[in-house]
Amino acid sequence: MSYNTVYDVIVCGGGTSGVSAAISAARNGAKTLLVERLGALGGQMSTSGPPGFAYARLFNPQGKRDVGGIVEETFQRLLKSGHALPHLRYPFREKAGYTFSYVDPDWWTMLIFEMLEDEKAELLLDTLVVGVTKEKDTVTGIVVENANGRNEIKGKIVIDCTGEGYVSAHADCEMACVSREDIQPHTLSFTVDGVDWDELLQYIRNHPDQFSYKQLIYPCNDSNMEDIYKVYSTCHDITEMGEIMGFYELRDMALKNGDWHPYSGAGFFLTPKEGGHIQAHFQHSSQVDHCLPTDAWDLTKCMVECRKQNMIAWRFFKNYVPGFKNAYITKVSTELRLREGPRIVGDYVLTRDDVEECRQFSDTIGKSSFKAGSYHVASMDTLAVCAKYRDDLAYPKDGGSYDIPYRVLVPKKVENLLVAGKCVSTDRPAYLRYLHQTMVTGQAAGTAAALCVRKSVTPRVLEKDVNELQKLLADQGAILYEPTES
Structure with a gap:
């Protein structure tokens, strides 16, 4: 044309x-x-x-669908062709802060x-x-x-x-x-296959207190922690997890040994492949502050540093986390995920x-x-390895939609x-x-x-x-x- x-x-x-x-x-x-x-x-x-x-x-979180259109159309077409998994709506997720609908990217x-x-x-x-x-x-x-x-x-x-x-x-x-000094950190993701999910789930069942639960039940508080522990201690299907964040004791051990980077917590999402095959997708394991997406020099610096941090994160999972002994990287993203x-x-x-x-x-x-809320990743000097939320964090009232x-x-x-x-x-x-x-x-x-x-x-x-x-x-x-x- x-x-x-x-x-x-x-x-x-x-x-x-x-x-x-x-x-x-x-x-x-x-x-x-x-x-x-x-x-x-x-x-x-x-x-x-x-x-x-x-x-x-x-x-x-009320359990009501509030997103449709092309999002749902593409999901249903992929589900019909065998390239998606059904909406993850297990009973314990009825009031979930997150629900998951897996599609093969x-x-x-x-x-x-x-x-x-x-x-x-x-x-x-x-x-x-x-x-x-x-x-x-x-x-x-x-x-x-x-x-x-x-x-x-x-x-x-x-x-x-x-x-x-x-x-x-x-x-x-x-x-x-926002300014370069205050902007949210960006990430470079990578995907992994060859995980022994049975071995990893055995570890999760034996150590339910080592994981973050906010993706399971909203609101996440002391009153429902017993129910959340039960979910982790009885899980035998990896697709029920959606994402797995935590590994706190293993991460702390790696910190003492100099085998973890000081920028974020440890964890990954799940992504499906054909035939119900599941891969681990690492997104929050490598982060760099102070990079503007409108500055090519900043983006270059961020890309280089993220790759270094990815390798640190990967060595941690290979050497410390059950189920990853024979796992291998299948893909490193070609672009940064620009968070802000x-x-x-x-x-x-x-x-x-x-x-x-x-x-x-x-x-x-x-x-x-x-939810609403900007955040930044705190320094490991305080051992606050996960995202530290600002005072502007807000959930839609009563678990509703806006x-x-x-x-x-x-x-x-x-x-x-x-x-x-x-x-x-x-x-x-x-x-x-x-x-x-x-x-x-x-x-x-x-x-x-x-x-x-x-x-x-x-x-x-x-x-x-x-x-x-x-x-x-x-x-x-x-x-x-x-x-x-x-």
Whole structure:
């Protein structure tokens, strides 16, 4: 396709929000182009993130589903083809802070390519967006660089799904970001196979006090610790765990021997492969402070240091943890998982209080029940090896869900630009960085963009009447109002 083609919708970034936006825009009749700087799609699901954790929190602690749409559609398609496991809804998770729905990340990525092709969305891979074209405050297209050189591509609506708001910054949007000194640490994940799960589970059953339990029951407190210990002391199915964090005595022993790094706790998520095979996916084992995702020198430093820390973490598991004697690394991610970055300032800023109060909005485009709260990793000088939460931590009251308003997708002052994914408009504690949240906002942004083109209005004008947008989203399976019973 020629660079002279004018697209209805240009989606910048092919991560979880970007692919959801592109599928939705094309599905709703827009001539859509998805531009991605890598040769791969999927972001958190393929190149950087924790796929074992990918579809967590599709149900709130009341046991009600509050996430649907493309998230559930892809899950069901993979489940039907044998590349996912059923929603993890064991009785002891009825009030869980997390639920897990395992999908095979490699098959998920292949499915996404198939869905984009089915919807006739066009792809431009290995292409970096280096600028935007504007007429006054209105975005008219993007500037890209790739093997063909530097070119402009025109679009009626542009969606920034870059994660770190790079396109929004090029468009001179107002942005919010923490300082280098205070930013959350980023990670480089790796995946492991060959674990003897029976041996590991035997250790877990014999040492239930050596693990973290917040992923099992919400709220986690002294009154239900006996029930939680029972879960660990009787578990014979590794998929019931979802994630395994702790190994406190083993970690402390390694610390004394100089065999553990001073940046985080020990643990991993689980990720499925074909035939019910389970692998260990390490995400929180290597962390580096003080790296801005908007600085290439910082990113380079972080990538180098994370690889060193990964090897320290891996040697710990090989030498100290039962079940890992014959295990081996199968994959090291090619990109950092960037835990925090710039956010746009939109027509509404979702706040910590909105999350805590389970606030509802007339312009809702989806829901979430994930907690609010920024955090940093404490120094090992205090032996606080796990994430140390700030005072801004907040859980949605009564285990409920809060709305995500359409206005967080619309940047102030700049026209014909929408934002989805991590860089939508929130305060720091309410940061919507988790995979299911990015897909919810991506689906909404893509649908809204197509609707704007159809009605010949700007995204800001669409704010005045979102009824048609909400109907389209609901028809596509998105959950906007009352969460459904499990």
